[in-house]
Amino acid sequence: MSVLTSTPAPAGSRHVDAQPSYLAEYVLFPFYDWLVLFYPKSWWPNTLTAFGVSCTLLASLLLLASMPLNAAFDPPKAVLPPISWVLPAGAPTPPVTPLHPTRIEPVVGGRDHLFLFYSVCAILYLTYCVADNTDGRLARRDRKTSVIGEYLDHGLDCVTSLLSACVAFCVMGCTMCNMSISVCMVAFVTILSHTLHYELNTFVWGTRLATVDEAMIFFGVCLWIALACPFLATDRPLSLTLLQGLPLIGTYCPTTLLNLASLLTYNEWIYIFYNITQFSTILGVAARRWSMLLRLPTLFVAVNTAVLLSLLPSHSALAAAHPPVSRTAVTTTQFGPFQYPAVWMITAASTFSVIVHVVIMAKCAHFKAPDFLPLAGLVFVWFAFVSCPVGGMLLAVLLHVVQVKWNVGFLRQKKQ
Numbered sequence: 001m002s003v004l005t006s007t008p009a010p011a012g013s014r015h016v017d018a019q020p021s022y023l024a025e026y027v028l029f030p031f032y033d034w035l036v037l038f039y040p041k042s043w044w045p046n047t048l049t050a051f052g053v054s055c056t057l058l059a060s061l062l063l064l065a066s067m068p069l070n071a072a073f074d075p076p077k078a079v080l081p082p083i084s085w086v087l088p089a090g091a092p093t094p095p096v097t098p099l100h101p102t103r104i105e106p107v108v109g110g111r112d113h114l115f116l117f118y119s120v121c122a123i124l125y126l127t128y129c130v131a132d133n134t135d136g137r138l139a140r141r142d143r144k145t146s147v148i149g150e151y152l153d154h155g156l157d158c159v160t161s162l163l164s165a166c167v168a169f170c171v172m173g174c175t176m177c178n179m180s181i182s183v184c185m186v187a188f189v190t191i192l193s194h195t196l197h198y199e200l201n202t203f204v205w206g207t208r209l210a211t212v213d214e215a216m217i218f219f220g221v222c223l224w225i226a227l228a229c230p231f232l233a234t235d236r237p238l239s240l241t242l243l244q245g246l247p248l249i250g251t252y253c254p255t256t257l258l259n260l261a262s263l264l265t266y267n268e269w270i271y272i273f274y275n276i277t278q279f280s281t282i283l284g285v286a287a288r289r290w291s292m293l294l295r296l297p298t299l300f301v302a303v304n305t306a307v308l309l310s311l312l313p314s315h316s317a318l319a320a321a322h323p324p325v326s327r328t329a330v331t332t333t334q335f336g337p338f339q340y341p342a343v344w345m346i347t348a349a350s351t352f353s354v355i356v357h358v359v360i361m362a363k364c365a366h367f368k369a370p371d372f373l374p375l376a377g378l379v380f381v382w383f384a385f386v387s388c389p390v391g392g393m394l395l396a397v398l399l400h401v402v403q404v405k406w407n408v409g410f411l412r413q414k415k416q
Contacts, residue, residue, distance in 0.1 A: 006297075008198060008366070008368060009200055015201045016203065017203055018203040018211065019204070020208075021207070022209070024213040028133070028217075036137040039141075044144065045139035048134065049135045050152070052129075055125070056160045056164060057163070059125050060160070062107060063170075064099075064167065065107040065342070066105055067099060067338075067342055068103055069324045070323070071341050072339075073316050078312055082264055082271055083177060093233075093265070094265060095175060096173060097170040100171065101114060107327075118223040118226075129220065133213070136153060147364050148408055148412060151411060155356075155361075156404075158356045159349050161190075162187065162353060165215070165219075167345070168219050172222050174270075176341055180344075184305040184348075185275065187301050187305065188298075190352070191298055191356050192292055192298065194359040194360055196292065197359075197363060204284065206281060232265065233267050235266060236264060236265050237265075243258045244258060297359055300378065311385070311389075312344070315344070316340065318389075332389060335393065344389070353400055354374050354399055357400070365407075374403050
């Protein structure tokens with residue numbers, strides 16, 4: 001068997017569930033177990049899953065449609081280090097993101113009702129969190145578990161989580177050039193986790209300190225945090241004078257490191273911690289079977305990352321050359337209220353999710369090897385996205401919708 005292709009876990013191998021975080025194990029899971037006791041018998045798990053996904057997609061699309069007309073990647077490229085470390089000398093603060101409370105232009109209600117708009121979106125995100133964590137419990141309670149339910153639960157989480165992560169970065173004020181790197185790292189964690197699940201029957205989804213459960217809650221809560229603490233995006237908590245006055249640190253740390261630390265905003269400290277966590281998770285999952293890094297879906301995630309990140313400068317220049325004049329215009333970089341940053345985020349979430357669904361479907365359908373046909377469709381998305389970002393976005397969304405519908409139809413037919 002080629003190293004490019006995964007092989008399923010041997011029949012009868014022990015299934016190892018994802019280890020929950022401390023918060024999930026001792027607080028969230030008991031709450032969900034209690035809540036599901038009150039769900040009516042008439043509720044169907046798959047309907048609950050679809051409802052939750054609809055809530056989070058609605059929230060993300062409402063927020064993405066609320067970017068100001070001059071929304072752009074600033075600087076127009078992907079940047080791994082915190083943006084404060086690469087800004088020109090003397091630059092006051094990092095650029096404010098388009099969904100930050102100081103810049104967002106709510107598509108519903110206007111800025112006069114910003115708190116209400118953010119709150120509605122936050123409640124939609126939290127509703128998704130509850131639905132996603134109780135659909136499986138409802139299925140087990142009423143003995144309505146199904147392969148389709150498993151596929152929808154794991155599969156739809158992928159696109160919604162990627163899109164929600166993009167939005168959360170922008171709402172909090174973490175610059176989009178940093179966001180682009182972090183979201184691609186999330187995609188690597190996701191594909192490796194599902195590949196490990198398919199090959200070894202082992203699920204890894206974070207650490208004991210933080211998992212996807214905390215992330216889903218954060219997607220909702222971050223809207224209120226950004227409203228209450230807008231300074232997190234611009235203020236620097238540690239001045240050089242303060243650092244130099246600290247015992248041991250001021251004495252033994254090189255001045256260069258102290259200077260770098262003094263440049264970081266609150267959000268950038270969180271960004272560093274977040275990326276370290278993601279990178280350690282990638283290494284931890286990959287270490288269980290290093291050959292997963294050479295699987296075709298993993299390689300496609302790498303190529304997709306390269307395509308999305310490498311096109312940021314040229315696409316940003318194209319968008320700047322044809323600035324939007326209204327929220328209804330459709331150009332190569334604008335689709336109605338969705339400016340180029342939103343187009344990029346939707347494309348990233350859709351394309352990465354197409355790749356991950358290949359492995360999820362192989363697991364749910366008990367394929368002897370993943371079906372790589374959807375990856376061929378992704379090549380057409382890349383070619384379209386290069387010259388026409390909006391066209392690439394629409395093709396990516398269409399490809400993913402067709403993929404999900406076909407997979408559900410196949411699983412339903414197989415069940416019969």
